[in-house]
Structure formats: C-alpha cells, structure tokens
Amino acid sequence: MAKSYFFLFVLFILHPVRGQNEDCADSFQCGGHGPAIRFPFRLKDHHPDHCSFPGFNLSCSDTHDTVLELPISVKVFVKKIDYKSQEIQVYHPDRCLPREIRRFNLSSSPFEFKGVDHFLYDYAFFNCSHNKGEEQSHQHVISCLNDPTYSHQVYALRTDVNVNKLPTLPCRKMYSVRSIPYYIVYNLDDILYLNWSRPACGNCELKGMNCRYMNTNSSSTKSEIQCFPKHNKGSSTKLVTTGAILGPTLLLLLAFALYRVYSHDKAEKEYRKKIENFLDDYRSYKPTRYLYADLKRITNQFTEKLGEGAYGTVFRGKLSNEIHVAVKILNSSKGNGEEFINEVGIMGRIHHVNVVRLVGFCADGFRRALVYEFFSNYSLEKFIFSENSKSHFLGWERLHDISLGVAKGIEYLHQGCDQRILHFDIKPHNVLLDQNFIPKISDFGLAKLCSKDQSAVSMTTGRGTMGYIAPEVFSRNFGTVSYKADVYSFGMLLLEIVGGRRSTDIMSENASQVYFPEWIYNLLEQKVELRVFIEDDGDMKIAKKLAIVGLRCIQWHPMDRPSMKLVVQMLEGEGDKLIMPPNPFASPGPTRIHARKPMTHLGQELDVIQELD
Template sequence: MATGSKDMVVSSYCILFLVMFAAPGAGTGCPANCNGHGPPIRFPFRLKNSHPDCGYPGFDLSCTSTNETVLELPASVKLFVSIIDYKSQMLLAYDPNGCLPKHLPHLNLSASRFQLGYRYLELEDFTVFSCSRTESRMWSEYDMSCVDNDSDNHVIALNSHRSIRNSPSLLSCSKLYNVSSVPYHMLLPNGNLSFSWSTPNCRKCEAEGKLCKLKQISSEPEIECSDISKQHRGASMRKKIIGIVLPLSSFLLGLVIALYYVHRSDEAEKENQKRIKKFLEDYKALKPTRYTYADIKRITNQFKDLLGQGAYGTVYKGKLSNEILVAVKVLNNSIGNGEEFMNEVGTMGRIHHVNVVRLVGFCADGFRRALVYEYLPKNSLQKFISSADNKNSFLGWKKLEDIALGIAKGMEYLHQGCDQRILHFDIKPHNILLDDNLNPKISDFGMAKLCSKDQSAVSMTAARGTKGYIAPEVFSRNFGNVSHKSDVYSFGVLVLEMVGGRKNVEVTAENACQIYFPEWIYNLLERGEDLRIYIEEEEDANIAKKLAIVGLWCIQWHPIQRPSMKVVVHMLEEGEILSIPPNPFASTSTKRTNAMPGRLPHQELGVISELE
C-alpha cells in the first residue's frame, strides 16, 4: 500500500476513534463520571481539575482510586454520592465508613451551595452524651457508638427537649455537644443524607430536555438552556464525512466499537436503575409509593389474609418482600366522596415519626382505592384495654405509662412538629396500633384536618370523631372553639380508659344510675383514696395516679383549661407529684342524665358552621 494511502487510512481511523470516544462535552474536557462508574456528572457538577465551564462554582466532585464519586462539604466532610437527580435537583450521599453520626459536629452547609433535602421531615435538636454501656442501653434513642469504637463508653444522642431531671443514671453521663436542626437520618450509622440545591436552577432546562450551561459572555455566573440537537450537529456532520471517506473496513470497525459502547452504556444504565431503586426504598418513608390495583392483589396474595373490617374498608395482610410485611386497607367505594382517602394520603405523606404509623403507599386505580401501611403485629390498644384485675391480660403500669407517653409524643409532633398543624379528630384505642415491643403508633387520619400553627380555631360543618371521645366544643360553640385542644380531650378519655381498664360508660336510660367513670376517678383522687384497681407496688400506685390526673386535666370541658400536648408530654415525663385539676363535674350530680361530661340538663347545642 502506498504511503499516502496508509496515511489516509491511519487518519481515517483516528477520526473514527475521536468520534466514537467523544462524549457530550468531551470537546471541552468535561468527564461524564468517575471512569465509567457512579452517577452521571454534568452541569452544574464537574470533576475537580476539569474545565471551569463544565460546572457551576461550588459544585466540585472528585473520584477515589476505586472510582467512587466524592462530595466535599465545608469543614472537611467527605461523603460518597450514590444518586444525583438533576430534575428535582437533589442528591443522595452516605458515609463510606458506615458512621454518618461522626459528621454531626462538623456539618455546616452555610458556606456551601447545598441544603438538607427534607421537605416534609421535621429537623430536630439533639444532645450527644458519652455513657457507660449499661446507661446507653437504658437511655439511648440513637446509638452512635461507631464514633468511638475503641472506648469503653458508648456515644448516644437524645432529643434535646427530653428532660434528664430525676434520671440519675443519665445525669452521670458526660455531655459532649449539642446539634441543631438535623434530620434523624444523621444519627443512623449506615443512613443516607439527602441534599438539594436551588442555585443554579436548571429545572426548566431539564423539563424541556435541554442542556443547562454557563453563559459564555457574562461577568457573573449565569445559566442558559442549550438545545441538545445543536450541540451534536457538528458531531453528526463529522460522521457523514467519515462515512464518505472511510472504506468498508473502517465502517465495520466503527460498527464493532459502537456495539461495544452500546453494551457498556446498557450495563451502566442497569446499574443506575439499581441505584434509583435503592434510593426509592430509602425514601419510601418520606414519599409514599403509588401502586396499581394489580400490585395490590399481588401484595395481598389475592386478598387471602383478612385482618379486619370496618365502615370505611377492609384490611388485609400483605408482603412487599419476604422481610417487609404491610397492612392494606381497601376502601369501600360506596362510602363518602373520597375525602377520607385524600386526607390519609395528603396528611400521612407529610409526616414521619416513631409514634405515627407509616404510610408506605397507596392505590388510586380508577374507582379502586387502597392504602398500604407498615404492618404492626400486636393490633390495636383496644385489644389490651380489659379488666385491670386480670393479671393475664394486664400490661403492667410501667408499660401503660410508656404507651401513654408515646401517644402523647406522636400527638405533639402532629400539633407542632410539621409544617402545618395536623388535627387528628379520632384519637381512640382502636386507632392506636402497637408494634412487637408494644410501642404505640397513631393511625387512621381519615378525619384529620390541616391548619397553620398560629391558627387558634378550626371551622367545622359537623362533628368529627367517635362518640365518647369527641370534645364538647366539637358539638357546640358554647364550650369554645374547635382547635388542637379537641384532640387533647380525646387523649384524656383514652388515658382514663387505660387507667380503669374499661370502656367509658355510655349513659343510656338503662344505666343512667351508674356513676360516670371519669367522675368516679376524680372523686377518689379528691378524697385522697387509692384507685380501686389492680395495684402491685407503691410505684404502680404513683403511675396510676399520675395517669389519672393527666387524663382529668385533658378532659376539662373548656378548651382553655386543657394543657397542650407539649405540656402533657412534660407532665408524663416528670417524676414530681401533679396537682389535681379543677372538678369538671361540679355542676352535675353523681347520677348523670347526659353522656357529655359537664353538660347542663336541657342545654341546647348550636352546630358549628364551617367557613372553608
């Protein structure tokens, strides 16, 4: 072959290789990822030491020797990046050593482009202690022992609002530091952190399928959307020229190389899909999944295992996997206009708390509607409210106290911990579910309402809730405005039922001579007598008395006299003796003729009108 011909073939091969190996942006030296691994890297991100035009200031990433993608935050916090979602402008990162809590005292996002990406999850304040192993087992809410594995002590974290008074063992721990406004995910060693960014805002470009890039002529970093087709027009022209110049052998070689890279790209895409799947699993607590009706039938094994049935639907046991069990409530189509379904999804999709049942997903497939919750094997609290004289079914006073405190913390979160205040309006034993350790979780938000935190009253068209647990003001404006204090009343009735081990007596013509149960408890406390229920030790008597007093404070029939749930939590956590509240039954005799506590005979009830 002549020298000129050889040179032409060599040149043709060089052109072909340049075309095949060039990725979008390769002409400006913009790497697409860490050597074929990890999430795709494109504007506003860039790899360190690549061309400045590749990314936006403050969005530098780097690669490890093992091709992991690294995000460096202020104060030398380095996390591995698993997912970058350019459309929603969020990324997911984790600690490579499986000890995310060690970054707690150092994480400072004020000097970075990123914010914590938790829209509906309440950020909390924590206090970090160093305790002995015995004390950490007793008090730890979050075990951070990975921070100091070599020490004989354990590092633990507690919510900062938690009182440590009257807790000698915790007082002997050493306080290390406080941290403010962080998600609970940071306290989980193998947890993931979600970060978001608002500047630059490339959402418009992403939605239009265009490239987001820096403006070439601008003194300040500004962005613009660029048509992808224009970016590749030059590459298309080069391919046409090569197709004319190259002989058949060059074309075949190019085809082989192209097929190889298609294969590589397909493998990378499969890997991305796995990461996305893991990302969704990690965040299913924050954003419920939408299922089809076919999914619901598969999850419940064709509705094989019935758990229960109520007015609004039927509940079945189901499986998302061999490890994850769920409870699926299939709603009745004939009841309501879908308000309960929208309330559940709209409300529970916003919240995540250890004492609130987690909504895993929902189905809205045509006229079929279903709700998918975490499965709680111990069923409802109602199952355990039985005669306190029955040792076999009685849970014990310490456990009852823990359950009451857990419910109160969940309600406090609903009232104060979310962006908007959530009023439940149906707090009762049936709607308190228990996990394997008998930890309570509030469920069934079908009657819930949202309102702003500074709103002192809520408008209503009709009474909401279950008879016996509804606050007086929900029936009549004569008692006050409907507010978060209406939930407090329902909680008080529930606690008194726990104390008495019996259901609140519904006054009818047949039992009108029976004394109203809360009033019976009040009379015993006022006379200084012991509650006539099963008591084993003096500590049990103190717990029973404390629960009774808390319940009576909560059922004061004027809302202004009831404590907030924050105060209720404080009352339940403190060891001090509580004062007995004013007598809510002073205006009535012991032989009652009305079911509503404290209601005067023959008093007319005005219906509260809803202004919404």
C-alpha cells in the same frame, strides 16, 4: 324536568345497543395526532376501566403527547404502537433515556425490552473529572448526562469490560444497572422498544379484526380474548315506537334510573380527577404507588382479614419474608375521596417514632387503598378492653410508657410539622403497638391541617368518635374548635387506661349511672383504689398520675386544658407534684355529686349549634 328525562330516555332507546367490549375498539389520539389508542390499551378519562390490562393505561400530556407510565413512576412519551407485532416505541421527554435507567424495572410490568440484538447487559456508570481543552469524544461517554460546564463526564461500561477502557482521569463509580439493552445506555437513537406477550391480540389484528375479552365480567381474570369485526353496522337498535307503548309511570322510572346512573358516573369521575390531580402534585421520595394487581399479590388474594370499619376493610399482606404490611381497601361508597387524600397527604409528609408509617397507596381506577406497617400486637384497645383483661394486662410502667409515647406523637402533630395537624380521632383503637409495645398513632382520615398561629378551626360537621369528641365540637357554647380537641380525646384515652373500660360503657346494668370521668374523679377525691390490678405503691402513683393528667385534659372549656407539650412534661415528671384539677362535673347548686348519684352522659342534654365557615 320530566321533559328532560323523556328526552334522555328517547336518546337511549334510539342508540344502538353495543356490548361493553365494543367500546374498547374505539380508537383515540391525543390532540388528533400520535398513535391510535385502543384495546388492550386504555386512554384515561376516555375508555372504560375494563378496556385495558393492568399496566396498559395511557394519558395525554398538556402538549398532546401520549404518555405511558412504567413502574416506579417512569413517564415516557409514546411514538408508535404496532398492534400486529405487539410492539410499542417510547422515548424520554428530555431525549435522555439514560437519565431514568436506574428506575427501569419491568419485572412488574406487562412489557419487556426488545433490543436490536435481543441481548441484555449489566452496566456500571462512572463519574470522571474532565480537563478543559481535552478531547471530549469517547465511545463510552453518556453525553446527555454530562455536566454543562464539562467539569465532569459520565461513562458507562459493561461489567465484563475492563475498567482500563475508561479515560486516564480520576473516576468514581456512581451505580450499577442490570439487564439493560445497550442502545438505552448509550442513547443511540433515543427510542426504547418494548413488546408485550399478553394479551395476544396480534392474530386478530393480522386478520383485520379487533380484540376483546371473551368474558365480559369486569371482575374476572380476563385471561381469554377473542376476535370480532371492527365495524358491525348491523347492530340491533330499539325503535321509538317501543317507548310509545310504555306507560307514563314506567317512562319516568326509567328516566330516573338513567339520571341516577349519570349522576353516579359524574361524581365518580370527579372523585377520580380530584385524587389524580392530588397525586400528580405528590412527588419524589414519597410512599410507593401500587396497582390493584400488586395488592392482590401482596395479600395473597385478600385471604387474611384483620378487621373492618365504616371506611374500609384491612387485610394482612407481605412485601417480603421480613416485611409485613396491613392493606386497607377503602369503601368506594363512603366519602368523596377526602379520607384517602388526608391519609396520603398527611402521613406521607410526617416521620415520627410514635406515628404509623404509610408504606404506599393505590389509586387504580375506582379502587383506592392504603398500605401501612403491620403491627403484631394490634391496637391498645385489645389490652384495655379485653373481656379477660387481667391476662392481657401490660403492667403500669408499660401503660405509662405507652401514654407518654402517644402524647409525644400528638405533640409532634401539633408543633413538629410545618403546619399543625389536628387528628380529631384519638382513641385506643387508633393507637397501634409494635413488637416492643411502642405506640403508633394511626388513621388520619378525619385529620385537618391549619397554621400554627390559627387559634380556631372552621368546621361544618362533627368529626370523631362518640365518647372522645370534645364538647366544643358539638356546640360553640364551650368555645371554638382548636388543637385542644385532640387534648380532650387524649384525656379520655388516659382515663380509659386507668379505668380499664370504655368511656361510653356503664358501670353496671343499672340505669342510675354517673358520667365515666366523674366516676374516676370521685374515686380520686375519696382516695379509693382506681383499678383492681394495682399491686404496690409504685403502681398506685402511676395510675393516679395518669388519672390526674387525664382529668386536666378533659376540662369542658378548651382554655382550661393544657397543651400537649405541658402534658408530656407532666407525664415525664413526678406524679406527687401534680395537683387535682377543678371538678368540672360539680352542679351549680349546693348539692354535692356523689359517686353513685344518677347523672346523664355528656352531650345528651346539649343543644347542638350549627357551625359556620
């Protein structure tokens, strides 16, 4: 092992020292042919991240074509890059540029159209029926969009041209596009000409030199560039004799540092590849993919911070004056990309009034982020755990409606999707409230998918937040892990709504405390008021119903808990008909547990059993 470290170190000190910007000057071609790729362009998985401006990322297809992805996921092949004139020529993979014309929006792209006459026009597209045997040639026809059976043809007219130019056939207007070169519309030579103004590297190219960032700090704005020679063979090198004078200890330390850098870089590339492979399979009509530069613009350079957790920081953003969003920047040092894939993969496929909508996501290099709807009332936690909870009290009818909405959302996750979705982190903090206090379940980073006929879920590590985790997640002594784990977490949420405190909080500073749900159970059994904010019998009925349903949901054994469908029925029904569940806290001996008798918290004396796949 030590010899291998020494070999890596020797390679390092013999290798010429190069600046990070010089790496950007290395050209690369997909499959050994096609246009040369170098700064300001970057080939993914070949050039470092700092070698390109936003929007200048290229990739290689399976057929070794060079691929450029324009905004709104329009992928085109690159035919030629002219670095001197700063022009790039692209074409559609199917040789039909008009097919993507509605999605050609270069407002957020570094490129702009370059037409033959440099003029852009507005066009309207029409679908016209066609009689067999009639002449098919027409100066406004878009042949590559026609129906293969010639039952109809597509025509394009400039909006300032009279519609009488269309053939005398039944025609229907399909859509309009703005500011498009005419040669794209009529697919004249199937080549789209684009140019860029920044970075202005054309002068360097004319001098026979390369272009690079003047400031090598990757976190800078990268607004300044400079020219440097294409080949600098006089780069300084370190001699092998330098290593000979180093002591063995220093040598091993340097080798270990190299190994750590290599391991981290390899792991990061694997994470990126895993996420990119997932996103390649994630197609039509899904949440929008944003660049990191877009998120900086949306959040006004991340000025308004809403909160921070273990997996990232949330900022307030604005897509327009009417649409506000919450942008969660994921912490790259946490996890291996599983949370990101869970959120995008699961939330992108579900639509329910009680589940938060994922507006978009960002996977730009090592930066990953999620964009959600923004809710002005924040989370349920704010209203039930506030220090001055009376001033924030929502009223029992609204708390009942919120509880019912959350239950319906969980029921949808369990039964309403093609695959059952287990959330594993139901708690007040993950229940967001919109302006009408409609609850929305959020944060699917710990969720798992399973088939509806699967009775148990394989787990190697615990998932969830302490105080809300079902006993079987800790130990198999209580049964197998299933969708009933979410039922348990929901039950704890109901009891916290009733008690107005966290399940992990103690009732006083005294150490002789009972388990929080047991305190609720004993109050019900002794017919003591559950909460100080109960003003009439109607409120008492609601509080008692929520408490009884919550106690049914937190039975220690999963088979004793109701399904979420039955929970919804109980919450929608009359509370008077609900029966108190068995006491899950009764000790095995004859002694009865009273509300003030000391008792340890759940989980403190349980032997954790390692779960197997």
